[in-house]
Amino acid sequence: MIQLFLPLNFLGFVYREIRRALTDLENMLGLLNRKAAISDDKDAQPLNATKAAIRFENVSFSYDKQRPILNNLSFEVTSGSKVAIVGASGAGKSTLSRLLYRFYDVDAGKIYIDEQAINTVTLESLRQAIAIVPQDTVLFNTSIRENIAYGNPTASEDEIDKAISLAHLDGFIASLDKGDKTPVGERGLKVSGGEKQRIAIARAILKGSPILLFDEATSALDSHSEQAILSAMREVAQRHTSLVIAHRLSTITDADKIIVMKQGQVVEQGQHHQLLAANGEYARMWQLQQSEE
Numbered sequence: 001m002i003q004l005f006l007p008l009n010f011l012g013f014v015y016r017e018i019r020r021a022l023t024d025l026e027n028m029l030g031l032l033n034r035k036a037a038i039s040d041d042k043d044a045q046p047l048n049a050t051k052a053a054i055r056f057e058n059v060s061f062s063y064d065k066q067r068p069i070l071n072n073l074s075f076e077v078t079s080g081s082k083v084a085i086v087g088a089s090g091a092g093k094s095t096l097s098r099l100l101y102r103f104y105d106v107d108a109g110k111i112y113i114d115e116q117a118i119n120t121v122t123l124e125s126l127r128q129a130i131a132i133v134p135q136d137t138v139l140f141n142t143s144i145r146e147n148i149a150y151g152n153p154t155a156s157e158d159e160i161d162k163a164i165s166l167a168h169l170d171g172f173i174a175s176l177d178k179g180d181k182t183p184v185g186e187r188g189l190k191v192s193g194g195e196k197q198r199i200a201i202a203r204a205i206l207k208g209s210p211i212l213l214f215d216e217a218t219s220a221l222d223s224h225s226e227q228a229i230l231s232a233m234r235e236v237a238q239r240h241t242s243l244v245i246a247h248r249l250s251t252i253t254d255a256d257k258i259i260v261m262k263q264g265q266v267v268e269q270g271q272h273h274q275l276l277a278a279n280g281e282y283a284r285m286w287q288l289q290q291s292e293e
């Protein structure tokens with residue numbers, strides 16, 4: 001009996017391994033397909049984003065089919081306004097920014113910039129129109145100035161100086177022996193989370209895109225850093241349409257519109273005082289954060 005059992009057992013093992021390998025291959029091909037889907041439409045036109053108004057219309061999206069992340073979501077960011085997206089961790093806030101930048105395509109619905117559906121314009125023109133200030137910025141092993149200039153390799157020295165000043169980095173740079181020639185990155189000066197975000201803001205200013213996507217760091221910054229970032233952001237927001245993914249509600253009370261997300265849907269939207277008066281989800285989040293602070 002054992003002579004029969006062992007080979008059968010082995011065959012069972014081989015069968016399971018082949019099944020697993022096929023599933024892995026299927027998943028990998030799924031991923032490749034998804035990636036391959038993000039390419040220029042054959043009739044793609046360059047985006048014209050002069051007004052830089054954004055509209056999400058009935059957008060649904062999931063990373064994998066089992067788990068819907070965004071569910072029939074709609075909202076608008078009017079030209080030149082500052083809109084904040086808030087909601088619990090995992091609500092789908094960063095997913096919105098990934099869809100706007102077309103790291104992924106929506107499953108249903110449409111995203112428009114100035115009434116042009118973003119899947120019908122060239123990826124290059126779309127990504128040129130959006131400057132991202134990420135939560136955690138990658139710094140290269142070179143000087144602070146070169147790290148900022150990376151935002152636009154053709155920028156003039158004057159433009160770089162202006163971006164440094166608008167991003168409120170001049171005080172920090174002046175405090176360093178080698179000023180803006182100071183090497184940063186893994187093998188250079190360690191810069192704080194707040195300074196890194198201001199370097200990212202300066203890069204975004206230099207890029208000169210009409211839309212700014214700001215992903216606020218989740219980790220709390222000291223109040224000095226936070227204030228410096230807020231002033232830098234206010235300067236930049238005056239010149240852009242800005243979408244801010246916020247974790248601390250105290251940083252976005254001045255937004256033209258606050259969009260409250262819950263489980264992949266917009267549950268409330270309005271200005272800070274209106275949402276407080278409505279006494280709903282936002283007011284509850286605000287009270288919770290106030291009591292924690």
Ligand code: ATP
Binds near residue numbers: 063087090092094
């Ligand atoms: P946080 O405030 O914590 O940054 P968020 O609201 O920005 O959260 P998202 O990052 O948009 O949330 O994620 C929404 C959901 O999608 C989460 O449940 C997350 O686990 C899932 N998710 C995010 N990225 C991926 C991915 N690449 N593959 C699969 N699931 C993902």
